[in-house]
Amino acid sequence: MPRRLLARLCGAGLVAGLAFAVGLAALQVVGEGAGQAAIASRPPPLVPPGADPYDPPFALEGGSGPVIGDGLRTAGPGETVTLAGSDFAASTVFEVFSQARGRPGAVVRIAPDYAGPAAATLALPSTLPAGAMHLLRARSAKGYGPAFPVNRTETWWLGPDAAAPSEPFAVFGRNLSDPDGSRAAVYLKTSATEGLFLPVVTANPYRVEVRTPALQSGAYEVWAHNGRGGRLGWSGPLTLTIRNAPAWSTVVDVANFGARGDGASDDGAAIEAALAAAERAAPSTLRFGRGVYLSRRSFRAPSGVRWLGAGRNATALRLAAPLDAQGFIYAGGDVRDVAIEGLTIDADRRVSAQDRALIALGGARIRIADSRLNSWGGETLRISARGLEIVRNEITGAGSFLGVSEQVFATGNVFRMTSDAEAAVTSWGGREFALVGNLLVNADPSRADGSGIGRLFVAQGHFGSVRDAYFSGNETRNAAPRDCAAVDCNKGEQIIFEFGGVALLGRASALSPTTVTIPRLSLAPGATRGDVVIAAGRGAGQRRRVVSIKGDVVTFDRPWTAPPDRTSSQFYVTPVAERAVVYRNRLQGRKTYAAHDSNSTAVLVWGLCFDMVVADNDISRMRHGVMAAATSGTPQDSVSAPFFTLVEGNRIRAVNNGIYAGLTFGYDTHPAVLGGVGNVFRRNDIRDVAHIGLAMDLWDSRGGDVIAPVFERNRVVGAPYGMVTGLKLIWSGRLFRSVPPGRGRLLGAVLRGNVFVRGLLLSPGSIGFWASRGVRWSTHGDRWSGFRAGASPTP
Known part of the structure; x- marks a missing residue:
């Protein structure tokens, strides 16, 4: 778009002109994922007050030059951007445009650190304005490609996406605000031409909370802006539905139907009669007074009924016989508007079958709040629903399975794990999860069945892709497999996205x-709810x-x-994982992390995962602090690899390995298959390491090249081995081996501004840097001190 036309449109304050809308739509195609309407047909709002000007002098849509298909979308001056695309070469030139308040815009040419056929890495100039949006484009002899935005606002999802007036909802995404939460703007359109800015309650770069305004029921567009990029900085629209909350107006008291709550009588029949009356009167409240209500039968939960006790310390509903249904409280897949509040629901050791749970529900708009749930020895929740709130509960048992649930909000719960259970929360193909302020502990470590294996959240693709997740303010304590002689120790990853085992389908006809x-075409399970990946x-x-x-x-x-x-x-x-943020959590493993050969890991991004962020967490007592790794699993599978994972600003203490990346369990595959592109590990502070500070694992396999990993501005203190790139490091111990020639290649790898310090525990075998023969890192200002050998990046 010509500079004069864009300036005229912005200066006039117009909603959109045709040329502007076309340019902005082109930018969205490069800059955002699916699930949002075309911006060309829905012009964005006016620029929020105080936003930066933005007047790029070049067209956004580009010509016939190299195309940036995807990339890392968050970087500041002097930091590295990683890209995947087409037609890159050593001669490719990159340009970046930036502009911030009080400064004129400027285009700067950048020489890449690496530019191969499929990927490139380049450092943004340190002279660029901090906190600005940057537009990148690539140029070859054929011309320029389209613009690619860095630091642009990205809206991924709303949670909840249906709310009553005055209720809070949040915009989730990336680059939503400055790091301190400032400059976030959320705009709700009330008509085609009008709208209002919503007051921000809380904000961080990945979540902005606002309140639903007092408007009529219906669907409204939500847009977000982080103050950068002028008119190009908007992201959206997402759809918010404003609706009326259930009234629960009629009250049905179980005592009126003969329930005694004396802890001795069987109240099952009385509760069932009261439940039937509540169903007829729905929306209604089924009220339990103070006491202990025993039942030898299970209960079907009808739509529109709230189960309400006098408080979880005052009212208990207790199963007094073996479970005779899929749940003590259960319903099919079409139940709506069910709430359980202020109750203890207890089926201690009476839930054992794998396909049963304490509460088994399917449907929409389910809320479990301020309750105590106990299914020691069995599953607690088995729920597949759209709209699930799990709030301020104490949950004891062998974890919860949420299937393909969507719009899930688990807030302020205490998960007390038993029976070496898989995970507090498991998803096999759901989307839009927010786990905030939860605590994971072992129920009673003094008992053989009183611990879990350390997992807070597990995502796997058995039923489809897992999309859009947010974890913040969660805490884990002493969370890892308890004993490798009794437990499968290939577990213990506290937050894991596990998406390996994909099959290469070949070329298109x-x-x-x-x-x-x-x-x-032959497809793996869940592929119909998955993704097409090149x-x-x-x-x-x-x-x-x-x-x-x-x-x-x-x-x-x-x-x-x-x-x-x-x-x-x-x-x-195949199913994939995409767009997850693990931000400001406190994650702790067991104190035996150095000797206990489990897979205890704070966060594991494993296999085919895209756009994952692990930022600003406190991590301690882990076998591996953070892992982002590719795998091929078996000789019949191709390589599943993460793309554009950002591990940034974490504080990692008392670990066996600090950060672990690369390829694990590699087998031969098609030579051109990528083993991951552009995973960046930036500004992490890693201390008190028993083994390797930064580990890049490679295998003796063909294909699956690890491309453009970046380690920059990390600080590693107190590690016998500062940085190691070698063969099968996960099993290597202290004897590092080189990868055979032509196998397990590492391409376009970058070290920039890292600091490695051996510290006080100097040992004869300490090595600052060790790399396999044939592996070359592009290094820029890294420093090593206190090591016996390898104090520079030279193999």
Whole structure:
């Protein structure tokens, strides 16, 4: 877009002009994921007060030059941006435009650290304005490609996306505010041309909370802006539904139907009669007075009924016989508006079958609050619902399975784990999770069945992709497998996204902007609710959400930014994990972390994961502080790899390994398949390390090259081995080995501004830097001190 036209549109304060809308739509295609309406047909609001000006002098949509398909979207001056795209080469030139308040905009040319066929890394100039939005574009002899935004506001989801007036809701995403929570703006459109800015309650770069205004019921557009990028800085729209909250007006008291609550009588029949009356009067409240209500039967939960006690320390509903249904409280998949509040629900050791739980529900709008749930020895919750609140409960048992639940909010709970259970919360294909302010502990470590294995949240793709998750303010204590002689110690990852075992489907026989035809299409479970991923060749590193699969034709949600071709491109159709933030949590493993060979890890991003953020957490007593690793799992599988994971600003203490990245469990695959692109580990403070501070693992396999990992501005203090790149480090102990020539390649790797200090515990075998033969890192101002050997990045 010409500079004069854009300046005229912005200066006039117009909602949008045709050229502006087209340019902004092109920017969104590069800069955001699916699930949002086309900006061209829904112009954004006016610039929020105090926002930066933004007047780029070049067209956003680009020409026939190199295309940036995806990349890391958060970086400041002097920090590294990693990119995936098409037609990159050593001669590719990059340009960046930045502009902030009080400064004129400027275009700066950047020489990349690395530019290979599928990826590139480049450091933003230190002279750029801090806290600004940057537009990148690539140039070759063919011309310029389209612009790619860094630090632009990204709205991912709303939680909840349906709320009553005055209720809070939050915008979740990335780059939503400055690090201190300032400059966040949320705009709600009340009509095609009008709207209002909503007062911000709390804000951080990944979540902004506001309150629902007093408007009529209906659907409204929500936009967000972080003060950067002028008119180009808006992200949206997402849809907020304003609705009336359930009234629960009629009260049905179980005592009026003969329930005694004396802890001795069987009140099951009386409660069932009262429940039937409450169902007829719904929306209604089923009230339990003070006491202990025993029942030898289970209860079907009807829609529109709130179960209300006098408080979890005053009212208990207790199962007095073996469970005779899928749950003590249960319902099918169509229940709506069910609440359980102020109750203790107890089925101690009476829930044992794997397909049963204390509470088993399916449907929509389910709330469990201020209650005590006890299913020691069995599953506590088995719920698949859209709209699930789990708030301020004490939950004891073998974890909860949430299937494909969506819009899940677990806030202020205490999870007391038993029976070496898998996880407090497990999702096999859900989306839109917010776990905030929860505590994970072992129920009674003095008992053999009184501990879990350390997992707060597990995401796996058995039923589809897991999308959009936010973890903040959570705490774990003494969380890891208790005894490797009694427990499977290949576990213990406190927050894990586990997406390995994908099959390479091969080349396409036909392509269109939103379809790919793959002959003899054979799909893994959950693929119909998964993604199309370009695993190799032109366009590699991009993914799109599956809309439908008919025969060999897969239809997806939006066109590719960097289109694939029928000659080189290879595809997966598979569940993935995408867009998760683990921010400001306190995660603790066991004190035996150095000797206890479990997979105790604060956060594990494992396999096919995109846009994951692990930032500003306090991590201690782990086998591995944070892992971001690729895997091929078995010889029949291709490589599942993370893309553009950002691990930033974490404080990691008393660990065996600080940060662990690269390829694990590698087997031969197609040579062009990527083993991950652009994972960045930045400004982490790592201290008191028993083994390796920063570990990059490689295997003796063909294919699955690890491309463009970046370690910058990290500080490692008190580690016998500062940084190691070697063969099968996960099993290496102190004897590091090199990767055979041509196997397990590491391409475009960058070290920038890291500090490694051996510290007071100097040992004869300490090594500051060790790298496999043939591995080269691009180094920029790194420092090593106090090591016996390898005090510089030279193998």
